[in-house]
Amino acid sequence: MGLLDKFFGNQNKEEITMGNEKLNIGIILGSTRQGRVSPKVGEWVKKIADQRGDVNYEIVDIADYHLPFLGTTDGSEQGIVAWNEKLSNLDGFVFIVQEYNHSITGALKNAIDSAREAWYNKAAGIVSYGSTGGVRAAEHLRGILAEQKVADVRTHPTLSLFTDFENGTDFRPQDLHLNNVTTMLEEVVAWSGALKTLR
Numbered sequence: 001m002g003l004l005d006k007f008f009g010n011q012n013k014e015e016i017t018m019g020n021e022k023l024n025i026g027i028i029l030g031s032t033r034q035g036r037v038s039p040k041v042g043e044w045v046k047k048i049a050d051q052r053g054d055v056n057y058e059i060v061d062i063a064d065y066h067l068p069f070l071g072t073t074d075g076s077e078q079g080i081v082a083w084n085e086k087l088s089n090l091d092g093f094v095f096i097v098q099e100y101n102h103s104i105t106g107a108l109k110n111a112i113d114s115a116r117e118a119w120y121n122k123a124a125g126i127v128s129y130g131s132t133g134g135v136r137a138a139e140h141l142r143g144i145l146a147e148q149k150v151a152d153v154r155t156h157p158t159l160s161l162f163t164d165f166e167n168g169t170d171f172r173p174q175d176l177h178l179n180n181v182t183t184m185l186e187e188v189v190a191w192s193g194a195l196k197t198l199r
């Protein structure tokens with residue numbers, strides 16, 4: 001039995017639905033730089049999430065939307081429209097957060113600023129990484145999300161550049177994080193379903 005099966009084998013895999021529709025949770029990659037490790041971290045979270053079999057999970061890559069820096073255009077670009085449409089179709093989020101100068105990336109902040117109502121009354125979890133687990137970035141993000149009416153759950157997996165990445169770049173997560181990721185997902189799914197009733 002694999003480690004993931006050990007964690008999820010006995011779980012009730014009933015689909016979590018609101019009405020007849022499964023919830024949709026976006027796993028948002030917070031970094032856009034060339035050579036970033038965030039896609040690896042996002043895929044790892046998605047693999048764990050997909051084992052639950054309860055809601056739809058998808059990777060949402062900010063880089064795909066080519067968002068202009070907020071205020072430098074009239075806001076009618078296709079990328080901004082597509083970004084808002086994507087967020088509107090999601091019920092909750094898992095943010096993959098990397099620490100840049102003790103905060104979140106400029107790209108993630110710009111992406112958050114580039115939508116308004118599409119964020120409202122939804123839930124989010126945070127998976128962060130950095131030299132101290134990305135906690136400073138994650139705590140900044142919590143303050144930002146509150147302003148966008150996104151309810152962030154308590155459980156917060158923190159990955160260390162020293163012990164979860166070989167040479168600081170090659171993602172090799174320790175198994176000890178599985179428990180936290182699972183609990184975080186459970187919280188996000190529960191709150192995403194509850195908050196859907198407000199929209």
Ligand SMILES: Cc1cc2nc3c(=O)[nH]c(=O)nc-3n(C[C@H](O)[C@H](O)[C@H](O)COP(=O)(O)O)c2cc1C
Nearest residue numbers: 031033035036037038098099100101102130131132
């Ligand atoms: C501009 C910049 C600033 C950074 N600042 C911090 C920092 O303040 N604290 C930290 O723990 N790591 C910091 N790092 C290291 C990043 O957390 C690390 O490179 C991580 O892999 C970046 O995520 P990404 O590869 O997905 O872009 C910084 C990296 C960059 C590029």
